[in-house]
Structures are given as C-alpha cells and as structure tokens.
Amino acid sequence: MSQTIVNLALPVVTEKINVLLLGYPFYPYQQTFASPAVRERLVAYVLSRIPGFYVSMDHVAACSLESPGNCYSAEQHQQIEQLIHQGIEHLLNPRQAWGSSSTLDPSDSAFLPSSWFG
Template identity: 30%
Template sequence: MSHTLINLTLPIVIQEIDHVLNEYPEHPYQLAFSVHELRQKLIAHILSHVPNRYVVEGVEESFRHPKVYNSSPLKERLHLETVVHGSILHILRENADWLSRHAPEF
C-alpha cells in the first residue's frame, strides 16, 4: 500500500492569508501577494513560524491516534492570524527593492 504525507496546516494557512489580505488595501498588499513568487515566500515564511500537522494517507486507522494539543483552536487561530499579519509586513519589507522596481507593473 502506498503512503502519502499530507500537510494539514498548508490549506489552513492559505485560507488565513486570503482572509487577512482582504482586510488590507488592494495596493500594494493584495497586488504584491498576487505575484506567485511573493505569495510562495509568504506561505513558506508562515509555515516556518507555526506548528505544522501532518497525516499519512494510507495508514490503517489503528495507527492514527490524534495527538492532544495544549492550546485551544481559538488560541491557535489567533496565533496564526498574528503570524500572517507579521509575515505580510516582513515579506514586503524584505522585498521592498524588488517591489519598487516592479511597481509600475501593478
């Protein structure tokens, strides 16, 4: 039987990025992160700053025992939201020169 490792955190991060970016003005925030490269940098930065959860697809149920986590879902959601906001600013700051050169393209 084939096994596949699935990152359960990635779709949640992508959803939270979309949610948070909707709170920001279109220019420069939404436009900047519509650029694939910057969006990938943002996702990678966030994933490196939050706990990631994985599941192995193809493993029998008897081997899949969910871990008990100390923090509440609300606390985790607030932490993720905070990391997303900080990461947006970090990636924009880190790529400010590139953005200023490509600003007319937006």
C-alpha cells in the first residue's frame, strides 16, 4: 500500500489568509493581495515561521484533509493569525524593516547614488 505524506499547514494558512484579509480595507490590502504572486509571498512568509504539520494519508484519523484546522491548538491558530498580520504589514511596508535610518537627508550628498560614480 502506497503512503502519501501531506503538509497540513498550507491549507490552514491559506484559509486563514482568506478570512483575515476580508477584515482589511479593499485598498491597499485586499487589492494588493488579490495578486497570486503577492499572496504566495504572504503564504511563504507565514509558512517559513511555523512548523510544518505532516500526516500520512494512511494514518489520517484525528486530522484530515477535509478539516486540517483541527490539527492545531487554539494557541497555534492565534500564532498563525499574528504571523499573517505581520506578513501583510511586512509585504506592504518593506521600508519599515529598514527603520528610520533609511531616510537620508538630501543635503548629505555622500550617500546619494549619483555621487558614488563620480
């Protein structure tokens, strides 16, 4: 008998993203994450920060593909939701990761790209 190993984190994260994005305003949140490429980046952001939950298709009793959310505790669901919110903000505000040091004073020409090359 052949066994298939499935990561149940993906459908849980995808479902939570769909639900949580409905609570955000259309612009810029829902509009931005309507793009499959941006949505995949959000999914990857969250999945890279949580442990995978794998099951074998022969041993799917308590956890199943029909209801993979039952495999996680309430605390784990809350953590996934927090990561989704963080990922949304991270992807929409990439300069936020740089902090206030990313804004340069225009009078400081040593840091302007045009001065780098002579």
